[in-house]
Amino acid sequence: AQTVTQSQPEMSVQEAETVTLSCTYDTSESDYYLFWYKQPPSRQMILVIRQEAYKQQNATENRFSVNFQKAAKSFSLKISDSQLGDAAMYFCAYRRGSNYQLIWGAGTKLIIKP
Amino acid sequence: DAGVIQSPRHEVTEMGQEVTLRCKPISGHDYLFWYRQTMMRGLELLIYFNNNVPIDDSGMPEDRFSAKMPNASFSTLKIQPSEPRDSAVYFCASSPSPRFNSPLHFGNGTRLTVT
Numbered sequence: 001a002q003t004v005t006q007s008q009p010e011m012s013v014q015e016a017e018t019v020t021l022s023c024t025y026d027t028s029e030s031d032y033y034l035f036w037y038k039q040p041p042s043r044q045m046i047l048v049i050r051q052e053a054y055k056q057q058n059a060t061e062n063r064f065s066v067n068f069q070k071a072a073k074s075f076s077l078k079i080s081d082s083q084l085g086d087a088a089m090y091f092c093a094y095r096r097g098s099n100y101q102l103i104w105g106a107g108t109k110l111i112i113k114p
Numbered sequence: 115d116a117g118v119i120q121s122p123r124h125e126v127t128e129m130g131q132e133v134t135l136r137c138k139p140i141s142g143h144d145y146l147f148w149y150r151q152t153m154m155r156g157l158e159l160l161i162y163f164n165n166n167v168p169i170d171d172s173g174m175p176e177d178r179f180s181a182k183m184p185n186a187s188f189s190t191l192k193i194q195p196s197e198p199r200d201s202a203v204y205f206c207a208s209s210p211s212p213r214f215n216s217p218l219h220f221g222n223g224t225r226l227t228v229t
Contacts, residue, residue: 035217043203045220091157100145100209101170102218104157 002027004094006105013082014113020067021077021108023092031097034068034075039107040088048090051075053097079110087112116140120206120221128229132194135224137206138187145209147218148181148191152202163189196228 003026013019025034036048051059051068059066063080079086092105119138127133139146147162161171166183174181178197183189193200203225207218 043223043225045205045207045218047217047219050217099170100147100162101159102157106156 002029002094002096002103004092004103004105006090006092006108008108009106010109010111012111012113013079015082015084017082018078018080019082019110021079021090021092021110023075023077023105025073025075025092025094025103027073027094027096029096033095033097034066035093035095035102036064036066036075036077037091037093038086038088039091040085045091049077082112084112084114086110118206118208118219118221120204120224122224123222124225124227126227126229127196129197130195131228132192133196133200133226133228135191135204135206135226137189137191137221139189139206139208140210140219141187143208143210143219146183146189147205147207147209148189149205149207149220150202151205151223157205160191193226196226198228201226201228 005024032053034051038046038048049059049061049064051066058068065078067076089107089109091107094103121136145164148160150158160173161181162169163183179193181191203223205220205223207220209216209218
């Protein structure tokens with residue numbers, strides 16, 4: 001069975017600095033997708049970035065980028081120039097390429113220090 | 115686009131009562147998902163629909179839980195009778211296409227407290 005592991009329950013970073021959140025997953029599939037979602041105190045789950053396993057190029061969305069290491073089954077999220085609004089729970093999620101079931105990590109709470 | 119709309123935002127009820135949670139997906143989205151989030155178990159998929167038809171309800175915990183989607187713009191999740199262990203945040207999400215890299219668009223969730 002597929003699993004997703006986020007080993008950092010909590011991370012903190014100074015405003016304007018860079019932080020990396022780690023995520024590893026376990027799968028025997030070759031076709032899959034990976035996502036990072038953000039959950040601020042408002043509770044809504046918001047997509048931050050996604051990566052298709054067949055793409056070698058790391059996905060980037062403005063200040064957010066991933067380091068996708070397929071062989072190592074690692075999918076870390078880098079947030080550059082951290083802002084106060086980035087404070088939230090961050091969830092890593094895996095989806096097999098044949099169904100809609102999302103496997104979620106336990107989440108990392110990101111604290112931004114002003 | 116108003117996004118996925120869930121109601122109520124908070125629900126407090128007594129054990130044994132019936133609870134109905136509501137969801138309006140984004141117009142044009144063919145897939146609708148119900149999730150439950152707790153501290154102990156994280157996010158769990160309860161059920162999902164495609165074109166109003168339930169596709170996978172294997173995550174529904176017990177017969178006390180039921181979900182319906184009578185039309186493309188409305189879905190309900192009902193718990194009858196409710197129990198304290200049902201206390202959680204319930205999310206509805208929708209997705210626009212059958213492509214598996216399509217992101218889910220979540221509502222703000224309903225926080226259910228059963229006393």
